Amino acid sequence: MAGFGWFWDAMGGKTGRNQKRSKQVVAQSAKLHQSIAGLSDEELSQQGRALCADGSINDAPKLLAVLAEASKRTLGYTPFEVQSQAVLRLLEGDVIQMDTGEGKTLVGAMAATGFALMGKTVHCVTVNEYLARRDAAWMSPLVEFFGFTVAHIEESMDAPQRREAYRASIVYAPVTELGFDVLRDQLITSRDQAVQHGADIALVDEADSVLVDEALVPLVLAGNEPGAAPAGRITQVVAKLRPEQDFSIDGDQRNAFLSETGARRVEQMLGIDSLYSDEHVGHTLVQVNLALHARAMLTRDVHYIVRDGKVALIDTAKGRVAELQRWPDGVQAAVEAKEGLAVTEGGRILDTITLQALMGRYPRVCGMTGTAVEATDQLRQFYDLRVSVIPRNRENQRIDYPDRIYATAEEKFDAIVEDIASLHRVGRPVLVGTHDVSESEQLAARLAELGIAANVLNAKNDEEEARIIAEAGDIGRVTVSTQMAGRGTDIRLGGADERDRDAVVELGGLAVIGTALHRSKRLDQQLRGRAGRQGDPGSSVFYVSLDDDVVQVGGAGESVTAHPDADGLIEDKRVYDFIQHCQRVTEGQLLEIHSQTWKYNKLLADQRVIIDERRASLLDTEAGLDALREHNAQRVEELEQRYGHALMVQAARELLLYFLDMGWSDHLAHMDDVRESIHLRAIARETPIDEFHRIAVREFKQLAQSALHRAQETFDTVEIDASGVHLEDAGLARPSATWTYMVSDNPLSGGGNSVLRGIGAIFR
Ligand code: ADP
Ligand code: MG
Numbered sequence: 001m002a003g004f005g006w007f008w009d010a011m012g013g014k015t016g017r018n019q020k021r022s023k024q025v026v027a028q029s030a031k032l033h034q035s036i037a038g039l040s041d042e043e044l045s046q047q048g049r050a051l052c053a054d055g056s057i058n059d060a061p062k063l064l065a066v067l068a069e070a071s072k073r074t075l076g077y078t079p080f081e082v083q084s085q086a087v088l089r090l091l092e093g094d095v096i097q098m099d100t101g102e103g104k105t106l107v108g109a110m111a112a113t114g115f116a117l118m119g120k121t122v123h124c125v126t127v128n129e130y131l132a133r134r135d136a137a138w139m140s141p142l143v144e145f146f147g148f149t150v151a152h153i154e155e156s157m158d159a160p161q162r163r164e165a166y167r168a169s170i171v172y173a174p175v176t177e178l179g180f181d182v183l184r185d186q187l188i189t190s191r192d193q194a195v196q197h198g199a200d201i202a203l204v205d206e207a208d209s210v211l212v213d214e215a216l217v218p219l220v221l222a223g224n225e226p227g228a229a230p231a232g233r234i235t236q237v238v239a240k241l242r243p244e245q246d247f248s249i250d251g252d253q254r255n256a257f258l259s260e261t262g263a264r265r266v267e268q269m270l271g272i273d274s275l276y277s278d279e280h281v282g283h284t285l286v287q288v289n290l291a292l293h294a295r296a297m298l299t300r301d302v303h304y305i306v307r308d309g310k311v312a313l314i315d316t317a318k319g320r321v322a323e324l325q326r327w328p329d330g331v332q333a334a335v336e337a338k339e340g341l342a343v344t345e346g347g348r349i350l351d352t353i354t355l356q357a358l359m360g361r362y363p364r365v366c367g368m369t370g371t372a373v374e375a376t377d378q379l380r381q382f383y384d385l386r387v388s389v390i391p392r393n394r395e396n397q398r399i400d401y402p403d404r405i406y407a408t409a410e411e412k413f414d415a416i417v418e419d420i421a422s423l424h425r426v427g428r429p430v431l432v433g434t435h436d437v438s439e440s441e442q443l444a445a446r447l448a449e450l451g452i453a454a455n456v457l458n459a460k461n462d463e464e465e466a467r468i469i470a471e472a473g474d475i476g477r478v479t480v481s482t483q484m485a486g487r488g489t490d491i492r493l494g495g496a497d498e499r500d501r502d503a504v505v506e507l508g509g510l511a512v513i514g515t516a517l518h519r520s521k522r523l524d525q526q527l528r529g530r531a532g533r534q535g536d537p538g539s540s541v542f543y544v545s546l547d548d549d550v551v552q553v554g555g556a557g558e559s560v561t562a563h564p565d566a567d568g569l570i571e572d573k574r575v576y577d578f579i580q581h582c583q584r585v586t587e588g589q590l591l592e593i594h595s596q597t598w599k600y601n602k603l604l605a606d607q608r609v610i611i612d613e614r615r616a617s618l619l620d621t622e623a624g625l626d627a628l629r630e631h632n633a634q635r636v637e638e639l640e641q642r643y644g645h646a647l648m649v650q651a652a653r654e655l656l657l658y659f660l661d662m663g664w665s666d667h668l669a670h671m672d673d674v675r676e677s678i679h680l681r682a683i684a685r686e687t688p689i690d691e692f693h694r695i696a697v698r699e700f701k702q703l704a705q706s707a708l709h710r711a712q713e714t715f716d717t718v719e720i721d722a723s724g725v726h727l728e729d730a731g732l733a734r735p736s737a738t739w740t741y742m743v744s745d746n747p748l749s750g751g752g753n754s755v756l757r758g759i760g761a762i763f764r
Helices: 005-010 019-037 041-051 060-075 081-091 104-117 129-145 159-166 175-185 207-213 232-239 260-270 284-296 329-338 355-360 373-383 409-425 437-449 462-470 501-507 521-528 549-554 573-620 623-631 633-643 645-684 688-717 757-762
Strands: 095-097 122-126 150-152 170-174 201-205 218-223 247-249 256-258 304-307 310-315 348-354 364-369 387-389 397-400 404-406 430-434 478-482 510-514 537-545 738-743
Touching (some): 019 081, 041 060, 041 104, 041 129, 060 129, 081 095, 081 104, 081 364, 104 122, 104 129, 104 201, 104 364, 122 129, 122 175, 129 170, 129 462, 175 218, 175 348, 175 355, 201 207, 207 355, 207 364, 232 260, 232 329, 256 260, 256 284, 310 329, 348 355, 348 573, 348 645, 355 373, 373 387, 373 521, 373 573, 404 409, 404 573, 409 430, 409 437, 409 510, 409 537, 430 437, 437 478, 462 478, 510 521, 521 537, 573 623, 573 645, 573 688, 623 633, 623 645, 633 645, 645 688
Parallel strands (some): 095 364, 122 201, 150 170, 201 364, 397 537, 404 537, 430 478, 510 537
Antiparallel strands (some): 218 348, 218 738, 247 256, 304 310
């Protein structure tokens, strides 16, 4: 807690996150309110600044009082005491847990303003563009009250607009855009091209989603360069394989494996000796596995659709076509080949970063979410963050019913439909959380047969979804949505304007129904939290069947005897406990995959930091020119005399950066191959991670040295004139176009319904 110890010192105690103490501060703060209420706006703003004059907080209770009063004047919200308590915790650098609907947006903005008063810049990290725009607009009066600027980032902005936006003291931005900007800034050849200027603090909303669930999603920056297409023949051969005999799918549905028979058939059809020979293990076997993966694990209309002759991914967690997503290149090509489509040219991957590595770039991270407690271990292990639980302002009135367990998926489905219908009959609003779009649609179709019109959220934009979700608490509404859809939207009873609030309260509030348990209890909690905002009545219940993923995967190899009634309902404490156990197992698996995968990523993330430093020194100093002078002093001197020192500094910079960047890009591609082939070598019982590390370290050592040599060599012959260095004439052009995307290679996503389950297993 270096640098923040002052805070607790200032409060006269070091009992850490002791709730009692922070409550005392808040109570003290409330008493100060009277004395502050009389100040003019100007005086109040002055006070705030004075309280943090030396970059730290001199008087925490008073600062909270000032922030609260400013909130009241600018936004019309008088913060509840629990909100002030949460602000304190954020300022101290915790992840706070505060239930849905308790007002985290305001809490985040107050904390961000507090940081700004201390002279710090803040990135408020959101899960989508809609929320970044909404929160920046909503909270700007508070921030601006103290004379600070606030801005937000959206995808459509060009570089100058972004550069301008990032100048603000507080920037609201979707996590993906923050990452893409980091990657693009990694290609600049002079400092003034950068759009980001760094920030002191990342304040992450929906912190568990960003920091845990999506932590290992790689953001990718690619440049145009034709890539190799996978052989169509392999796809044909794989299409002929027979399930079970030739290949199997492992118990947790994460990977498809060739059996020995299958391998022999492939060898026969391809006319090769052995897939596992040195000649084939690196290329053919990888391609066969990709084709098998595309065939066995990725289903058309579930994981992707074919539209306009192209494969478009469906993000099953969000239930929509994922416009900007691709699978890792090999998989994308394999699916295209399977569908008989033209295989798109792969670009050259210039750089990639995971959200976890992105967050690691901030000197300080804090965050807020409705469900942090269940992520405590991950937050501590991966980010050294502590969780603070903030009590609710009004007592929770939501009734959480025990899971309703059915023998089969069909019986469960019938029971869910019946439950919805009977709630709907009396007019009570129902929000159903499903696992994927196809389930949502199936359910909506059944409801339609019963004359119940359900709003199904999918394939729409965040803003529209937010509007629909905002109305989900209205009389007679039935809303069917996947886990992630419409997150961050407030569901008020009786409609967004609460016109029929009393009637809905009378009926018991919003009823939340989960159609299956998630792989982690935390995700269940997120869904439950949609009901019962700010002390509203409400209820939640999850349906489970013994066919469900969680039970099959978590209970693999175990069985339980159940005695269902005529409708398939099982009411048995032992079965209930067994299901809890299954969910704990799947939770443990997710954590294990996360740590394993991170082990692979961590090394590259560390190497990336070194590249960053190298780039910075090339951009900000004359190190590049010095290197050239060392190699060919005569040419440097001649050219300097002709074109001047400044031009030569820039020319050297571009030359060295070019080779450094391409070297890094090659390194990433190479390590990707290594990672894939190493997985296959694991069969030969080598320890994959150690081998991976050994190769990564060795290759990286050569990278910088070889970039330097190649730059020096090129310098001898490359043309340099009054307009600078002509790399393109030497066939060394940087990609003329770049694009960004997210790889849906997310073993940890949402409800365990990652688009690409199998690939995660490659990292094991
Ligand atoms: P969360 O992000 O915690 O789920 P939001 O920030 O979306 O919650 O806020 C939920 C609702 O609470 C919003 O409609 C907001 O207007 C309201 N709200 C927040 N703080 C206060 C307050 N101090 N007084 C009254 N209403 C508040
Ligand atoms: Mg929120």
